[in-house]
Amino acid sequence: MNMFLLLFTSVITSNIALSYFLGMCPFVTISKKIDVAAGMGIAVTMVMTLTASANWLIQNLLLIPLGLEYLQFLVFIVTIATIVQILEIVIDRYFPVLYLSFGIFLPLITVNCAILGISLFMVLRSYGFIETVLYSFGSGVGWLLAIVTMGGLRRNLVFSKPLANLGDPGITAIIAGIMALGFIGFTGVSG
Amino acid sequence: MILKALIFSNSFALIIALLLIFMDRVINNYGPCTLTINDDKEVQARGGTTLLRNLFESKYFIPSACGGKGTCGYCKLIVTEGGGAVLPTEELMLSTVEKKAGYRLTCQLKVKNDMKLHIPEEYLNIQEYEGRIVVSDPVTLDIRRVGIALSGEDEISYKPGQYVQIKIPGSGESDYRAYSMSSCPDEKKQIEINVKLIPDGIGSGYIHSLSVGDELDFSGPYGDFYLREDSHRDIICVAGGVGLAPIKSILLHWDRQNLNRTLWLFYGARSTEDLYDHEIFAELDKKETGLKYFPALSEPDEDWTGKIGFIHSVMEQVLSQDINGEAYLCGPPIMIDAVTSVLVSKGVSEERIWYDKF
Numbered sequence: 001m002n003m004f005l006l007l008f009t010s011v012i013t014s015n016i017a018l019s020y021f022l023g024m025c026p027f028v029t030i031s032k033k034i035d036v037a038a039g040m041g042i043a044v045t046m047v048m049t050l051t052a053s054a055n056w057l058i059q060n061l062l063l064i065p066l067g068l069e070y071l072q073f074l075v076f077i078v079t080i081a082t083i084v085q086i087l088e089i090v091i092d093r094y095f096p097v098l099y100l101s102f103g104i105f106l107p108l109i110t111v112n113c114a115i116l117g118i119s120l121f122m123v124l125r126s127y128g129f130i131e132t133v134l135y136s137f138g139s140g141v142g143w144l145l146a147i148v149t150m151g152g153l154r155r156n157l158v159f160s161k162p163l164a165n166l167g168d169p170g171i172t173a174i175i176a177g178i179m180a181l182g183f184i185g186f187t188g189v190s191g
Numbered sequence: 192m193i194l195k196a197l198i199f200s201n202s203f204a205l206i207i208a209l210l211l212i213f214m215d216r217v218i219n220n221y222g223p224c225t226l227t228i229n230d231d232k233e234v235q236a237r238g239g240t241t242l243l244r245n246l247f248e249s250k251y252f253i254p255s256a257c258g259g260k261g262t263c264g265y266c267k268l269i270v271t272e273g274g275g276a277v278l279p280t281e282e283l284m285l286s287t288v289e290k291k292a293g294y295r296l297t298c299q300l301k302v303k304n305d306m307k308l309h310i311p312e313e314y315l316n317i318q319e320y321e322g323r324i325v326v327s328d329p330v331t332l333d334i335r336r337v338g339i340a341l342s343g344e345d346e347i348s349y350k351p352g353q354y355v356q357i358k359i360p361g362s363g364e365s366d367y368r369a370y371s372m373s374s375c376p377d378e379k380k381q382i383e384i385n386v387k388l389i390p391d392g393i394g395s396g397y398i399h400s401l402s403v404g405d406e407l408d409f410s411g412p413y414g415d416f417y418l419r420e421d422s423h424r425d426i427i428c429v430a431g432g433v434g435l436a437p438i439k440s441i442l443l444h445w446d447r448q449n450l451n452r453t454l455w456l457f458y459g460a461r462s463t464e465d466l467y468d469h470e471i472f473a474e475l476d477k478k479e480t481g482l483k484y485f486p487a488l489s490e491p492d493e494d495w496t497g498k499i500g501f502i503h504s505v506m507e508q509v510l511s512q513d514i515n516g517e518a519y520l521c522g523p524p525i526m527i528d529a530v531t532s533v534l535v536s537k538g539v540s541e542e543r544i545w546y547d548k549f
Contacts, residue, residue: 062199066195066199067195068195068196068199070196071196071199071200074200075200075203078203078204078207079207082207082210082211085211085214086210086211086214089214089215089218089219090214090218092219092301093218093219093221096275100276100278100279104278104279104280
């Protein structure tokens with residue numbers, strides 16, 4: 001039950017995009033079209049799960065035994081960059097169809113703060129390995145859900161007339177805020 | 192403690208690097224592939240590398256100004272087989288019509304299997320040349336006139352207005368930078384370029400550092416900015432600063448061939464110090480060759496007697512309405528845009544305006 005709760009909170013109530021506002025750059029810029037947003041979301045989910053799991057192993061099997069926790073940031077960033085690179089090569093080679101739909105986003109994700117954020121949260125909250133996998137996967141799915149929803153909402157923006165001076169990113173930020181209220185509304189359920 | 196951290200981070204980096212090299216060699220290696228060009232020539236290609244780089248390695252020179260970043264769109268070619276679907280990185284540079292015709296951005300497209308493609312005739316004319324610098328004169332504070340003689344019996348044939356790509360040697364893979372030729376195409380053994388020194392520019396810095404006798408490599412000719420000789424309209428040339436180079440080539444060709452067309456030359460610069468080759472044009476203007484020369488300075492000295500202001504406002508005053516002309520513009524984007532709208536308002540249709548923005 002605890003595991004299910006962890007998954008639920010990471011997807012909905014503690015949504016990485018809407019309650020921590022991490023990974024905002026792609027969230028605002030790549031959410032104009034639903035299919036593109038979904039591609040980005042899938043890529044983030046994949047990279048998040050893989051990097052957080054790898055970083056958990058490195059943290060617990062290498063850094064802690066060696067007493068080198070202070071190298072965490074450096075090592076985590078390098079691991080993320082490497083995994084993204086490898087993932088890109090492998091997907092390009094063996095899954096050309098997938099590569100076409102979201103391969104382009106992989107290099108962008110290297111510098112996405114949500115990815116590093118998840119790795120750091122899992123250390124702060126001292127999750128175990130299974131918990132880390134669930135938590136990172138859930139956060140990825142949450143981010144995917146948020147960006148796809150945003151894509152759907154923004155598609156309907158053509159029917160309304162938001163303040164012109166607000167610009168595209170401005171109205172997106174406001175929508176994100178209202179969405180966040182909605183997501184946090186689920187807190188009672190998990191409570 | 193520090194030693195432990197050093198050992199750890201170094202070995203960590205080493206393992207990561209080895210892992211990536213391994214992945215690149217093994218998984219990113221698609222083995223040798225065959226490219227069939229224009230249905231008659233076959234060349235071997237390295238799978239896993241972009242089509243553009245493979246073509247360069249087989250001595251097919253495809254125009255490319257951005258260095259393979261997918262932003263200039265010059266390197267598009269028709270790929271008839273083996274290209275796969277259009278990548279998102281190509282989308283921006285290809286129109287719907289081009290996509291239907293099978294055009295691909297060769298700097299983004301990786302060779303993964305055998306391919307069939309079409310290279311236009313004019314690109315096949317592009318060759319690699321070895322040259323030696325024979326002239327390197329400063330003509331303004333930051334512009335140098337550089338003459339390059341071709342080695343041996345080599346000759347280059349080009350149209351007035353086209354450009355070459357100078358090879359900039361670097362530590363890794365070589366870079367190329369484009370420069371318009373300012374010489375007359377009749378001269379086939381030697382070309383001339385005008386190079387403005389850009390702070391921290393790798394191309395201009397390199398060329399300015401060379402002196403007479405030094406060798407450099409280049410390829411060319413490239414570009415569809417050249418004088419159209421199949422018409423009898425007036426030629427309206429507009430140059431801003433170092434954008435004079437291709438315009439001068441057009442003018443020299445026009446003078447040498449005695450083309451029976453009026454040539455309007457509008458030449459804009461900041462001050463007298465930035466104006467070069469001014470005397471040559473003033474001389475030609477006096478001789479009633481058909482050249483109408485209008486230099487203009489935006490920040491003139493006190494003894495300047497010519498036009499004052501930006502070049503598009505001078506054109507606004509000088510050109511008559513509904514002039515039967517075609518225009519060749521070379522200069523910074525802001526000048527090109529302003530001049531284009533003046534020309535359109537004077538009745539020159541947009542398909543008769545060619546330009547080189549830099």
